[in-house]
Amino acid sequence: MAVCVAVIAKENYPLYIRSVPTENELKFHYMVHTSLDVVDEKISAMGKALVDQRELYLGLLYPTEDYKVYGYVTNSKVKFVMVVDSSNTALRDNEIRSVSMFRKLHNSYTDVMCNPFYNPGDRIQSRAFDGMVTSMMIQVC
Amino acid sequence: SLRGNELSSGGPGTAVRAGPLSIEAQWALSQHLLSGGPGRGVEQPSDTVLVLRLEPGKPPASWKSAWHRGVVPLRLQSRSGASVSQLGLCPEGGGGRRRFKLRSLGSDLLLRRSSLDTWGQKTSLLVLEGMGFRVGQALGERLPRETLAFREELDILKFLCKDLWVAVFHKQMDSLRTNHQGTYVLQDNSFPLLVRMASGLQYLEEAPKFLAFTCGLLRGTLSTLGVKSLVTASVAALPACKFQVVIQKP
Numbered sequence: 001m002a003v004c005v006a007v008i009a010k011e012n013y014p015l016y017i018r019s020v021p022t023e024n025e026l027k028f029h030y031m032v033h034t035s036l037d038v039v040d041e042k043i044s045a046m047g048k049a050l051v052d053q054r055e056l057y058l059g060l061l062y063p064t065e066d067y068k069v070y071g072y073v074t075n076s077k078v079k080f081v082m083v084v085d086s087s088n089t090a091l092r093d094n095e096i097r098s099v100s101m102f103r104k105l106h107n108s109y110t111d112v113m114c115n116p117f118y119n120p121g122d123r124i125q126s127r128a129f130d131g132m133v134t135s136m137m138i139q140v141c
Numbered sequence: 142s143l144r145g146n147e148l149s150s151g152g153p154g155t156a157v158r159a160g161p162l163s164i165e166a167q168w169a170l171s172q173h174l175l176s177g178g179p180g181r182g183v184e185q186p187s188d189t190v191l192v193l194r195l196e197p198g199k200p201p202a203s204w205k206s207a208w209h210r211g212v213v214p215l216r217l218q219s220r221s222g223a224s225v226s227q228l229g230l231c232p233e234g235g236g237g238r239r240r241f242k243l244r245s246l247g248s249d250l251l252l253r254r255s256s257l258d259t260w261g262q263k264t265s266l267l268v269l270e271g272m273g274f275r276v277g278q279a280l281g282e283r284l285p286r287e288t289l290a291f292r293e294e295l296d297i298l299k300f301l302c303k304d305l306w307v308a309v310f311h312k313q314m315d316s317l318r319t320n321h322q323g324t325y326v327l328q329d330n331s332f333p334l335l336v337r338m339a340s341g342l343q344y345l346e347e348a349p350k351f352l353a354f355t356c357g358l359l360r361g362t363l364s365t366l367g368v369k370s371l372v373t374a375s376v377a378a379l380p381a382c383k384f385q386v387v388i389q390k391p
Contacts, residue, residue, distance in 0.1 A: 114282070116275065120278055
């Protein structure tokens with residue numbers, strides 16, 4: 001399960017960032033921020049490689065000793081970053097799980113975008129989105 | 142009583158003299174007319190029209206033509222919402238004299254000045270285009286699926302012509318042309334919103350306003366996909382229309 005989920009806008013500011021509350025949240029914010037560089041690198045590398053089909057899912061961005069960071073980018077250059085606990089072995093088949101989790105994130109983000117009361121560029125304050133993210137995060141009691 | 146344009150006080154049924162009225166004079170007239178009546182409110186002068194009643198038997202044509210010369214209309218509205226005026230202005234005297242008499246008249250006639258129409262219409266078209274823009278932004282998020290297939294601008298425009306048009310209008314755009322310098326012309330020979338309206342050259346002037354929402358739709362989708370643009374529409378013969386997209390370089 002994810003420890004921290006972030007949605008970053010095209011201009012590289014966060015639209016939504018949420019982490020498991022018992023941890024030091026600033027650390028996660030910092031990890032997400034540094035991962036943006038890696039995301040940008042992957043996007044530009046894909047462009048130069050001229051592959052016919054480019055994947056939205058970027059895969060493992062970088063591992064630290066405790067956590068793994070995964071990335072995903074949409075057609076509108078909105079990035080999703082997910083931080084996962086390394087010790088959690090349930091995500092061993094990380095490709096599939098991460099793809100399905102990012103797919104859910106993407107669908108929920110699309111729903112938020114289609115909300116006529118939402119102005120693109122604002123922070124995301126949708127309860128449905130919050131609920132979906134909660135279901136993806138660890139329950140630490 | 143008002144100087145300058147020779148309005149004098151009078152209730153319904155009283156005839157007063159008035160010359161060709163400027164906006165300020167009409168505003169003053171409206172204030173004047175309503176000051177005596179109970180429970181009446183007055184709108185801002187820029188969006189008001191004067192409701193006039195004609196005397197039965199008076200030919201409306203000559204009256205209308207005299208009135209249209211240089212007069213900005215006023216609307217007088219009571220607080221209850223019903224539009225009222227028991228008083229009106231009608232031309233007095235022989236042809237060529239531009240004096241107007243204020244008197245109580247018989248049937249209703251609502252006048253609008255053409256310049257007022259243009260201002261109101263421009264605002265409405267801007268609002269429509271803005272709504273189309275927001276819808277386009279949402280569609281630009283929802284429609285492209287699975288792959289980051291937009292390697293260049295032309296791919297994005299092709300996506301507009303094929304996927305967006307099929308999703309919204311159930312048909313593809315008929316032709317896409319470009320000058321390779323940032324201008325694209327998208328042509329649709331039977332645009333679904335115009336197909337049911339008319340066919341041919343008859344309503345060419347009025348048709349482009351029905352395309353305002355679609356222009357905004359195109360602009361919004363382009364904006365989500367990272368392209369700043371300006372979209373205009375033109376109609377050569379209903380129902381064929383062209384959308385011109387000019388990419389704005391930052």
